[in-house]
Structures are given as C-alpha cells and as structure tokens.
Amino acid sequence: MARISVFGIGYVGVVAAACLAKDGHEVIAVDIDPGKVDAINQGRAPIVEKGLDAIIATTVASGKLRATLDINEAIANTEVSFVCVGTPSAPDGSVGLTYVTKACEAIGVAIAAKGTFHSVVVRSTIVPGSMDTVCIPALEAASGLVAGKDFGVGYYPEFLRESTAIEDYYDPGLIVFGAIDERTDAVLHELNAGLPCPCHSVPLATAEMIKYTSNSWRAVKVTFANEIGNIAKACGVDGQQVMKILCSDLKVNISPYFMRPGFAFGGSCLPKDVRALRHLASEKHVESALLDAVLEANEAQIDRAETMVSQMGGQSIGMVGISFKTGTDDLRESPLANLASRLIAKGYDLKIYDPFVHQAYAEGMTGAGRGNDTEIDLKNRLVGDLGDLMDNSDVILVGNHYAEAMPVLDQSSDKIPMVDLLRIRPDIRSSGSYQGICW
Numbered sequence: 482m483a484r485i486s487v488f489g490i491g492y493v494g495v496v497a498a499a500c501l502a503k504d505g506h507e508v509i510a511v512d513i514d515p516g517k518v519d520a521i522n523q524g525r526a527p528i529v530e531k532g533l534d535a536i537i538a539t540t541v542a543s544g545k546l547r548a549t550l551d552i553n554e555a556i557a558n559t560e561v562s563f564v565c566v567g568t569p570s571a572p573d574g575s576v577g578l579t580y581v582t583k584a585c586e587a588i589g590v591a592i593a594a595k596g597t598f599h600s601v602v603v604r605s606t607i608v609p610g611s612m613d614t615v616c617i618p619a620l621e622a623a624s625g626l627v628a629g630k631d632f633g634v635g636y637y638p639e640f641l642r643e644s645t646a647i648e649d650y651y652d653p654g655l656i657v658f659g660a661i662d663e664r665t666d667a668v669l670h671e672l673n674a675g676l677p678c679p680c681h682s683v684p685l686a687t688a689e690m691i692k693y694t695s696n697s698w699r700a701v702k703v704t705f706a707n708e709i710g711n712i713a714k715a716c717g718v719d720g721q722q723v724m725k726i727l728c729s730d731l732k733v734n735i736s737p738y739f740m741r742p743g744f745a746f747g748g749s750c751l752p753k754d755v756r757a758l759r760h761l762a763s764e765k766h767v768e769s770a771l772l773d774a775v776l777e778a779n780e781a782q783i784d785r786a787e788t789m790v791s792q793m794g795g796q797s798i799g800m801v802g803i804s805f806k807t808g809t810d811d812l813r814e815s816p817l818a819n820l821a822s823r824l825i826a827k828g829y830d831l832k833i834y835d836p837f838v839h840q841a842y843a844e845g846m847t848g849a850g851r852g853n854d855t856e857i858d859l860k861n862r863l864v865g866d867l868g869d870l871m872d873n874s875d876v877i878l879v880g881n882h883y884a885e886a887m888p889v890l891d892q893s894s895d896k897i898p899m900v901d902l903l904r905i906r907p908d909i910r911s912s913g914s915y916q917g918i919c920w
C-alpha cells in the first residue's frame with residue numbers, strides 16, 4: 482500500500498483521495514481552503530457526489546484518510562503526490578496554469594526539505610507541453626533538484642464524469658499516464674493494477690493530448706447529436722431514435738473506423754451527403770454549424786497537403802494513389818484527385834501510380850462515370866511501374882496503400898523527399914525531407 486498526498490480537494494481530488502483510501506492506501510488530502518479540510522476531517526464530503534459521503538466517513542474513521550493545510554507535513558509523510566488543482570480558462574481561452582504552477586512551487590520547496598525521493602504526479606487537465614515547460618521547471622526551480630533523478634514526475638489525466646465519479650473510478654473507460662522515471666511509472670502501474678482496463682504508459686505530452694482529445698471528442702459528440710436532433714425535428718423525425726439506432730452500429734459508426742488521423746474524406750457518398758443534409762437544414766431554417774465546419778475542415782486538409790508539397794521545393798511529383806481510397810478505382814470526389822488537379826494547375830509535372838485506376842484506363846473504362854470529370858489528363862499521367870515513378874520524381878506524394886509499394890516507399894523515405902498522407906509505417910514520424918501530414 483502507498484502513502485499518497487492529494488493536492489486539491491475539488492471534484493477530482495476528493496474522489497481520488499476517498500477511493501485511494503478505500504482501497505487501503507494512506508491518504509492525506511491538501512487544500513488551501515480550510516472549509517474543505519475541515520469537512521474531510523469531520524468525515525464529510527465537501528461536494529455532492531453519489532456514494533462519496535459514505536466512503537469519506539468510513540476512511541476518515543479508520544484513519545486511512547485525513548486532510549491538512551500543511552504542505553510540508555503532507556509531503557514528509559507520503560511518497561507520492563497527486564496534483565488535482567483547478568485549471569480554469571484564462572480570458573483568452575488558454576489553459577489557466579496559475580494554480581498548478583503555485584502547487585508545483587510549494588511541492589518543490591517541500592520535497593527539497595524532505596530530502597528523500599518523492600514522486601509528483603499531475604492530474605489536472607493541462608495542454609500538451611505544460612509538464613515540460615511549466616510544471617517540471619517550477620518543481621526544479623523551487624526544489625533545486627533534478628526531475629527524473631532526485632524526484633519523480635508523472636502526468637496522469639482524470640476522465641471521471643461528475644455524478645458517476647466513483648463508478649468511473651472503479652470502472653474507467655481509459656487509463657493513460659506518462660512518467661519520466663521508472664519509480665513513478667511503477668507506482669502508477671501498481672495503483673491501477675486491479676482495475677478492469679489496460680494501462681497505457683506514454684510520453685507526458687501524449688497523455689496531456691489524450692485528455693484534450695477525449696474532452697473535445699465528447700463535446701463534438703454532444704454537438705453532433707444536438708444538430709442531428711434539430712434537423713430531424715424540423716423534418717418531423719424523432720432525432721433521439723435516429724441517434725440510438727445509429728449508435729447500434731458498433732462496426733463502423735461507434736468504432737475506431739474513420740478515427741485515424743490522415744488525409745481528407747471523399748468518394749461518391751460522404752461529401753455529397755453532408756452537402757445535402759446541410760442544404761436540407763438551411764431549407765428548414767435550422768443551423769448546421771458543425772456540418773458546415775466539417776466540409777470546411779475537410780477542404781483545409783487538402784490545402785494543408787498542397788502546402789506541404791509546395792514546401793518540398795521539387796518540380797516533378799510522383800503520386801502514389803489517386804482513387805478516393807485504397808482498394809477501389811473510384812475517382813468520384815477523390816481528395817487525391819482534387820489535390821492532383823491543384824498541383825497540375827500550379828505547374829507541377831505530376832505522374833501517378835495507381836494500379837486500379839491504371840487498369841481501368843488500360844481497359845478503356847474511363848470518363849465521367851468513374852468520377853474523373855476531365856479536369857486531369859489522367860491517361861497520360863498514369864504510370865504502371867512504381868520504380869519509374871520513384872526514379873523520376875523530385876517528391877513522392879503517398880496517398881493510398883498498395884502492398885507492393887510499401888517496402889519500396891519505406892526504403893526511400895530517407896532518400897527521396899516524401900509527403901505522406903497515409904503513413905507508410907506505423908512508427909514513422911516527420912523528420913527532414915520526410916513529412917507526414919499529421920505525424
């Protein structure tokens with residue numbers, strides 16, 4: 482069992498403190514608000530949360546949980562601290578790090594006075610890079626010690642939902658943390674060992690980013706459901722029934738499918754159907770801000786790829802894939818075809834390797850039905866041999882996955898300038914003349 486101090490007796494801190502104490506750990510909760518400290522020490526929950534009062538009453542009575550205003554005493558009597566203070570929005574919308582910084586400074590002074598190894602784990606929601614640029618420097622400056630060597634550091638975001646916080650604590654949807662030292666990593670693994678959920682141990686900034694991604698995704702889901710509900714109502718349809726049935730598709734709709742960062746969507750259905758639903762909403766005088774933004778954001782992803790190719794500086798571009806996705810010869814509203822025509826219009830010499838489209842053209846099955854609305858002189862640009870494309874291009878632009886192309890592209894990624902919209906290898910990251918669109 483561990484001895485843990487929890488800084489911040491708010492919604493996150495008090496639930497963590499109570500549940501850790503219930504699990505048998507020795508917990509000291511710390512706050513700057515004497516009212517919250519008194520409430521805990523009297524065995525009362527300082528917030529409304531189902532089941533919390535009973536856990537606090539029991540754990541305070543058994544001596545597993547107590548609260549204090551005294552930071553030095555809390556640090557001296559524990560080996561790991563969780564920082565759960567608030568991070569309210571600053572007036573410009575940026576994350577407010579004042580409380581986190583102050584807490585880290587106070588903890589830094591206390592761990593220097595303590596003189597033995599202590600792990601500091603931030604649980605507050607902070608934007609990627611905050612641990613490295615704000616929290617660790619604050620701890621080091623205040624303690625005069627070196628993070629990762631003299632004291633441990635971790636970031637361990639909280640995902641609980643108020644009103645079901647205790648249930649979520651024992652049955653979380655996701656556990657992720659980062660630690661810069663083995664001792665802190667081991668403590669975080671041990672504390673989560675009994676939970677029915679795998680632990681993801683990742684770099685600090687990845688854990689920070691996952692927290693924001695999670696909350697933004699939750700926000701998008703609410704807004705999307707509301708927008709669909711509004712349009713459905715205007716059509717005399719029950720939007721709640723629509724969303725319930727939509728969510729019953731765990732294969733494509735509620736699944737990792739379509740959730741991998743990469744290039745724009747396209748094809749014969751998604752763009753036209755989003756356009757039509759927006760149009761319908763506008764006819765019914767219903768706002769569709771999210772659907773509007775979807776099309777704008779999709780266009781921006783094509784702009785982004787175009788800019789990346791321009792920044793590579795070559796003249797001849799070898800494109801791998803032109804159809805709207807891997808495994809089809811369908812060019813209808815292909816974002817790769819859109820990108821190709823933009824590059825051609827800019828004067829680039831563009832050649833394309835796409836075995837399925839190449840075959841379709843070789844067999845004379847071309848034309849508007851395939852979606853090539855004559856904007857690109859495709860026939861003369863399609864090449865059948867990937868080697869030729871690699872040998873005669875200043876820049877390779879990877880759009881679709883072809884099994885035979887992957888080893889060739891992988892071997893060339895550090896030799897020929899490459900813009901990758903697909904990700905030719907799961908672990909490859911942008912570096913030098915290899916640039917992935919979002920990795």
Ligand SMILES: NC(=O)c1ccc[n+]([C@@H]2O[C@H](COP(=O)([O-])OP(=O)(O)OC[C@H]3O[C@@H](n4cnc5c(N)ncnc54)[C@H](O)[C@@H]3O)[C@@H](O)[C@H]2O)c1
Pocket residue numbers: 488489490491492493494511512513514517565566567568580583584587604605606607639640641642643
């Ligand atoms: N509330 C949620 O549902 C939830 C869920 C997940 C993550 N988060 C995140 O967790 C963090 C905490 O959120 P919350 O809702 O618990 O905040 P809160 O405002 O309810 O609690 C913060 C507590 O920290 C105390 N505090 C401030 N400075 C302190 C210091 N130097 N030392 C000790 N205590 C100090 C405050 O007095 C307060 O009691 C935020 O970053 C938030 O975004 C919140």
